Amino acid sequence: MLEFEHDRGDADVSATQDAPAPLPASTAIASALLLAACGGETGGTSSGTASGGGTPVPITRVAPTEAQASRFLSQATMGATRDTIATVVANGYEAWITAQFALPRATSHWDWLVANGYNVAANINSTTGFDPTMWRQLIVEPDQLRQRVGMALLDLLVVGIDGVNLNWRQFAMAAYVDLLLDNAFGNYRQIMEAITLNAAMGSFLTFLNNRKMNTTTGAQPDENYARELMQLFTLGLYQLNMDGTLKGTAGQPLDTYTQADVSGLARVFTGLSLVNNTSSTPDRYRQPLVMNAGINETGSATFLGATVTGGGMAAVRSALDTIFAHPNIAPFVSKQLIQRLVTSNPSPAYVGRVAAKFADNGQGVRGDMKAIVTAILLDTEARSDAALTTASAGKLREPVMRLTGWARACKVASPSNAWGFGDTSSQSSRLGQSKGRSPSVFNFYRPGYTPPATGIANAGLVAPEFQITNEQTVVGYINYMYSLVANGTGDTKPDYTDLIAKAPDSAALVDEVNLVLAAGQLSAGTVAAIRAAVDSVATSTTNAATNRVGIAVLLTLAAPEFLMVK
Numbered sequence: 001m002l003e004f005e006h007d008r009g010d011a012d013v014s015a016t017q018d019a020p021a022p023l024p025a026s027t028a029i030a031s032a033l034l035l036a037a038c039g040g041e042t043g044g045t046s047s048g049t050a051s052g053g054g055t056p057v058p059i060t061r062v063a064p065t066e067a068q069a070s071r072f073l074s075q076a077t078m079g080a081t082r083d084t085i086a087t088v089v090a091n092g093y094e095a096w097i098t099a100q101f102a103l104p105r106a107t108s109h110w111d112w113l114v115a116n117g118y119n120v121a122a123n124i125n126s127t128t129g130f131d132p133t134m135w136r137q138l139i140v141e142p143d144q145l146r147q148r149v150g151m152a153l154l155d156l157l158v159v160g161i162d163g164v165n166l167n168w169r170q171f172a173m174a175a176y177v178d179l180l181l182d183n184a185f186g187n188y189r190q191i192m193e194a195i196t197l198n199a200a201m202g203s204f205l206t207f208l209n210n211r212k213m214n215t216t217t218g219a220q221p222d223e224n225y226a227r228e229l230m231q232l233f234t235l236g237l238y239q240l241n242m243d244g245t246l247k248g249t250a251g252q253p254l255d256t257y258t259q260a261d262v263s264g265l266a267r268v269f270t271g272l273s274l275v276n277n278t279s280s281t282p283d284r285y286r287q288p289l290v291m292n293a294g295i296n297e298t299g300s301a302t303f304l305g306a307t308v309t310g311g312g313m314a315a316v317r318s319a320l321d322t323i324f325a326h327p328n329i330a331p332f333v334s335k336q337l338i339q340r341l342v343t344s345n346p347s348p349a350y351v352g353r354v355a356a357k358f359a360d361n362g363q364g365v366r367g368d369m370k371a372i373v374t375a376i377l378l379d380t381e382a383r384s385d386a387a388l389t390t391a392s393a394g395k396l397r398e399p400v401m402r403l404t405g406w407a408r409a410c411k412v413a414s415p416s417n418a419w420g421f422g423d424t425s426s427q428s429s430r431l432g433q434s435k436g437r438s439p440s441v442f443n444f445y446r447p448g449y450t451p452p453a454t455g456i457a458n459a460g461l462v463a464p465e466f467q468i469t470n471e472q473t474v475v476g477y478i479n480y481m482y483s484l485v486a487n488g489t490g491d492t493k494p495d496y497t498d499l500i501a502k503a504p505d506s507a508a509l510v511d512e513v514n515l516v517l518a519a520g521q522l523s524a525g526t527v528a529a530i531r532a533a534v535d536s537v538a539t540s541t542t543n544a545a546t547n548r549v550g551i552a553v554l555l556t557l558a559a560p561e562f563l564m565v566k
Helices: 025-037 066-076 082-091 093-102 109-115 130-140 144-156 169-182 188-196 199-204 224-234 259-268 312-325 329-341 348-359 369-378 385-389 399-409 464-468 471-487 506-518 524-535 544-558
Strands: 301-303 306-308
Touching (some): 066 082, 066 369, 066 506, 082 093, 093 144, 093 369, 109 130, 130 169, 130 399, 144 169, 144 369, 169 188, 169 199, 188 312, 188 369, 224 259, 224 312, 224 329, 259 312, 301 312, 329 348, 348 369, 399 471, 399 506, 399 544, 471 544
Antiparallel strands (some): 301 306
């Protein structure tokens, strides 16, 4: 244990429990650093990329340095580790990606919940088990590229467990996250169909048991899914060029679809129902939805210039094919995946290069996720070191990634499989974000959000993660991480053995933490401040090594250069 926090042995930390012990002077420095990271000036906080032309600058395929490997892993995983850095340095980016593509899927969330006994009657109306299985996979499973892409898809194709109106919600949501992970390296068209036939999505966007028009009462089909499928999941509101820039007439953007298109498409998504009525087990939520002909619209449905007739699954698939063929889908989806993995403000050229791979992977295949992910991670704007000195490059590290970055770097484990972080969406006492717990279909933050009256706004940039960043979340984050760095929670604890070996030498200790957590990007001034705080604990004092490690780790987690992903 780190001496500056008494171990309470909690299974979890909540707002109702006693507050952590007062922060030491070194943690006051952390708070100051963190607050600096949340200011409004573009020099330290804005998001974006280095500008680029239509043709990428060739990158010489030489072995990456440790810092370059760590930077790559901050984009491609839930957090770098010493071992993964060494692997990337030894094998290169492409070989690491290829090896990740070849890894089998980790134990599914569904199977883990069953294996750990969560399918008992007492859990029928709860979410018990969902948070532990999410944290477990994100932190310890080796298929890290799949985990990272799956979470990017979850941010785009949003379902939040608290908005799922089904029993066995933990299982319904597990089945949804599993299908995103299962298809993360497949095809985007298949992902579209999988989410359309998923029970959790059907409940969350209210098209489960959606009924055809009632000619007697005039009741119309629910339009929720039809609208969000086009607006948020595939096409966006406005027509786009292949590089993601807006098409327009007389300075006005052109709508992608109309209300009539929404109403027409909604007719297609009628009749989708659960495979059976058995609610005593969660098993039906793992099965794709089936068509209930009695409530399905079999007449014609017109949308996006196409017409389908006859209803049934054939109409659903035809409608999805129509959307998938739309020219907007490649730039719209590509840009959002770039935002989730690499940078909030990709240049049009970057978007265009990735969108081109979405449209054709080089072998005539549209929507190939492997080609899309590879293009995003190996693009000049992702790999060039020029981004490190460009004020508009990068993105604010989302809160969950801050925790998983620490957890992976510091070998957090939970022998009992409790994974006690729980729901971390509280803004005052946790992270202000928790994967799978989005409060609405618009996610915790919008891809086009700009913090008002800031240098980011003045520069015409967006910074999505700043939508959940404010004074309250800053304090909540640092207090929560202070507690975790010191003690973990319950049996979910870090292993600082390797760092403790470096603790007597503050330079070696801070350099190691800087490399693994922050890709070596801490400024000289920040490194000096952290070293001074570490050295304020004499090596001869009781528990000096553990306290020096705790200070180095906590202050790095609070540093502006860690909070930015560049």
